[in-house]
Amino acid sequence: AQTVTQSQPEMSVQEAETVTLSCTYDTSESDYYLFWYKQPPSRQMILVIRQEAYKQQNATENRFSVNFQKAAKSFSLKISDSQLGDAAMYFCAYRRRGNEKLTFGTGTRLTIIP
Amino acid sequence: DTEVTQTPKHLVMGMTNKKSLKCEQHMGHRAMYWYKQKAKKPPELMFVYSYEKLSINESVPSRFSPECPNSSLLNLHLHALQPEDSALYLCASSTRGTSTDTQYFGPGTRLTVL
Numbered sequence: 001a002q003t004v005t006q007s008q009p010e011m012s013v014q015e016a017e018t019v020t021l022s023c024t025y026d027t028s029e030s031d032y033y034l035f036w037y038k039q040p041p042s043r044q045m046i047l048v049i050r051q052e053a054y055k056q057q058n059a060t061e062n063r064f065s066v067n068f069q070k071a072a073k074s075f076s077l078k079i080s081d082s083q084l085g086d087a088a089m090y091f092c093a094y095r096r097r098g099n100e101k102l103t104f105g106t107g108t109r110l111t112i113i114p
Numbered sequence: 115d116t117e118v119t120q121t122p123k124h125l126v127m128g129m130t131n132k133k134s135l136k137c138e139q140h141m142g143h144r145a146m147y148w149y150k151q152k153a154k155k156p157p158e159l160m161f162v163y164s165y166e167k168l169s170i171n172e173s174v175p176s177r178f179s180p181e182c183p184n185s186s187l188l189n190l191h192l193h194a195l196q197p198e199d200s201a202l203y204l205c206a207s208s209t210r211g212t213s214t215d216t217q218y219f220g221p222g223t224r225l226t227v228l
Contacts, residue, residue: 043224047216047217047218091156
């Protein structure tokens with residue numbers, strides 16, 4: 001069974017600084033997708049970024065980028081120029097290609113210090 | 115537009131009540147999902163509908179009854195719930211038959227069972 005591990009339950013960063021959230025996963029599959037979702041206090045789960053495992057190039061979305069290390073089964077999220085609105089719970093998630101199920105990590109709560 | 119709507123936002127019900135949660139999307143997605151999320155935990159998958167047919171039931175108690183009347187609408191009928199069923203209920207939708215198949219979430223319904 002696939003598992004996703006987020007080893008940092010909580011993190012904090014000064015506004016405008018850079019922070020990296022870690023995620024590791026365990027799978028025997030070669031074709032899969034990885035996601036970072038953000039859940040602010042408003043509760044809505046918002047897609048931050050996604051990565052296809054077959055792509056070597058790391059995904060980027062504005063201030064958000066990932067470091068995808070397939071061999072190490074690592075998928076970290078870097079947030080640059082942190083903003084107050086980035087404060088949220090961040091979930092890493094895995095989905096095998098062709099499978100409807102998302103496997104989530106336990107989440108990292110990110111606090112932004114003004 | 116990646117909008118999934120859910121009603122109501124909040125629901126308080128007694129253990130003998132019957133109520134329904136509603137989820138709607140107009141993105142042409144053909145897969146829809148119900149998740150249950152307890153505080154400070156990741157979402158747990160409950161049901162998946164693919165092309166309006168129930169494709170996954172994660173051994174959910176029968177007091178939860180899903181329904182997919184059409185490709186845009188997903189309901190969750192609730193009956194004889196227990197206090198431990200109090201949680202945030204999230205709906206999501208995704209395309210099917212595409213390579214990315216990303217799930218987009220609604221804002222959730224906060225359910226309290228008295």
